[in-house]
Amino acid sequence: LVVITAHELVLGIIILFLCKIVRCVNGCGKASFSSCNPKVCIVGSGPAGFYTAQHLIKARPDVEVDIFERLPIPFGLVRFGVAPDHPEVKNVINTFTQTAKHPRCNFYGHVNVGKDVSIEELRQAYHAVVLSYGAEGNRRMGVPGEDLTGVYSAKDFVGWYNGLPSCQELSPDLSCETAVILGQGNVALDVARVLLSPIDILKSTDITQPALEALAKSQVQRVLIVGRRGPMQVACTIKELREMVNLPGTRPEMVAADFDGVTAALKDLPRPRKRLTELMLKAALENPGEKEQERRNKASRIWGLRFFRSPIEVLADPNHSRTAGIRLAVNRLEGSGEGACAVLTGEVEDVTCGLVISSIGYKSLPIDPLVPFEPRKAIVPNTMGRVHQATGLYCSGWLKTGPTGVIATTMNNSFDTARSLVEDMNSGNLDVSSAKPGSQIVSALLEKRGVKPVTFSDWEKIDNVEMRRGEAKGKPREKILTVDEMLQVARA
Ligand SMILES: Cc1cc2nc3c(=O)[nH]c(=O)nc-3n(C[C@H](O)[C@H](O)[C@H](O)COP(=O)(O)OP(=O)(O)OC[C@H]3O[C@@H](n4cnc5c(N)ncnc54)[C@H](O)[C@@H]3O)c2cc1C
Ligand SMILES: NC(=O)c1ccc[n+]([C@@H]2O[C@H](COP(=O)([O-])OP(=O)(O)OC[C@H]3O[C@@H](n4cnc5c(N)ncnc54)[C@H](OP(=O)(O)O)[C@@H]3O)[C@@H](O)[C@H]2O)c1
Ligand SMILES: *[C@@H]1O[C@H](CO)[C@@H](O)[C@H](O)[C@H]1NC(C)=O
Ligand SMILES: *[C@@H]1O[C@H](CO)[C@@H](O)[C@H](O)[C@H]1NC(C)=O
DSSP states (O other): HHHHHHHHHHHHHHHHHHHHHHHHHHHSSOOOOTTTOOOEEEEESSHHHHHHHHHHHHHTTOOOEEEOOOSSSTTTTTTTTTTTTOGGGGGGHHHHHHHHHHHTEEEEESOOOOTBHHHHHHHHHSSEEOOOOOOOOOOOOOOTTTTTTTTHHHHHHHHHHTTTGTTTOOOOOOOSEEEEEEESHHHHHHHHHHHHHHHHHHTSSSSOOOHHHHHTOOOEEEEEEEEEOOGOOOSSHHHHHHHHHHHEEEEEOHHHHGGHHHHHHHHSHHHHHHHHHHHHHHHHHHHOOOOHHHHHHHHHEEEEOSSSSEEEEEEOOOEEEETEEEEEEEEEEEEOOGGGGEEEEEEEEEEEOOOEOOOOOOOOOOOOOTOOOOOOTTTTTTTTTETTOOEEEOOOHHHOOOSOOOHHHHHHHHHHHHHHHHHHHHHHSSSSSSSSTTHHHHHHHHTTTTOOOOOOHHHHHHHHHHHHHHHHSSSSOOOOOOOHHHHHHHTT
């Protein structure tokens, strides 16, 4: 009896071994591992998706991660958000590329989760699903005239100059003299800087060719960045404000009365806010030195921060039904510090302008009626990344926290989510004892539906073509602007 059992044992081991070889041969070309390994699927390949994957792979030597991305190309807002004149920020792509090339990670681009494959199907196929699909909508001002020609969301305007395929039709009209940007966050400053930068600076960035041509012909001479609260409540950071202050060919123009009482309040501000406010005061009130005065005298373009103003209506040119100005409510502040509230005074003010860009925040959208969504905060309700009332479902990035935070913040909160997931695997709260089919079944589903995913090496072909096209023009890359051409290059 003992002998037979030993034989069976050996036979069992041989069968197991053979199965493993079979599994290694099929699939995507990379070695696939024992199907007993925990399988995690990540939706979205922005910083949140990649940082979550990175931590999972590191924390569990057996976990396999598949990343699904709607576009044929990875990296989310690092490619389509970060300003073209901030190339150093995009270095995180090197780390993401290492993760994507890890033997236990696979990238499936051009797969629209929620449409090509449902969340339910992913939850069946994987032990865990992490939602990291970001914030692809935007907050609306909710005022009359918001849909007039000449009014754009910062999300669309940024998508346009950064080559997001869905925003290429925007072709904004830049034939007016004054542009008004609503909101005073870093996105607002990115937009202001791109609108006012000398074309020679933009020319050597990865800004798209159509945007470069439109900006070269732009008539915009004056950009007002309007906030509903005061100078001590701006949402931008000092580095970005300093870039405005130093932007060649431009000078600041502020309203001194907006800064009443600010100098006196400086001493009580926390340090980063204090330094930011000092820089603003300097630009607004101080008489510049001789050299700076000379620079300002030569500047033909103007930027200014405006405070205590909320949009109440975009005004139309009655003859052309396009933007002719904006009506602003005059506010006063109630309370002080970060939590101060804007309260209407009843006064209004009209500003003439031909371009209005609303930069009051991005917004996450629900992906599937079966996935919990908190409509007020526009996030997936979660505790440390564990989606409420949905075992095996997690979230990270802007979808988890709301649409604020730099890449480092997104990294932190994505690591936190990965930690929660690993904890649940280790504690048994998440059952990973039974095998799951993972990408094998999802690939079959996609094939049946006529969806052909783009692999990471396909993306590298696109990447190479873009860099080659850019080289000829002294740009880091010339971005491909349509999904069709991306696919064409990927499959060439
Ligand atoms: C204009 C702008 C400029 C910025 N500049 C900087 C900067 O200079 N420095 C800095 O540190 N931070 C910057 N940030 C912040 C930074 O971009 C964010 O912190 C970060 O990108 C958030 O990561 P995320 O992965 O949550 O979202 P995202 O980067 O938006 O990634 C989400 C991904 O999910 C994909 N996706 C969406 N829906 C689906 C679906 N249904 N199926 C599959 N995939 C889907 C999207 O295509 C996208 O690739 C900027 C943000 C903006 C908006
Ligand atoms: N260079 C960089 O590092 C960089 C570049 C771009 C973006 N980012 C980051 O990406 C994140 C998103 O940036 P963001 O600029 O979109 O958001 P943000 O920093 O949250 O700024 C939003 C701005 O819109 C205003 N606002 C919101 N709702 C409004 C309303 N209903 N009416 C009028 N004004 C309203 C806010 O004012 P209140 O304060 O009064 O609400 C604030 O000034 C931020 O964390 C930012 O730092 C970083
Ligand atoms: C609209 O057209 C009328 C008549 O052609 C002209 O007098 C008026 O100035 C125009 N208004 C604007 C805002 O362009
Ligand atoms: C990220 O987390 C680290 C460690 O907890 C912390 O020191 C750092 O300030 C955090 N960064 C951001 C941007 O939140």
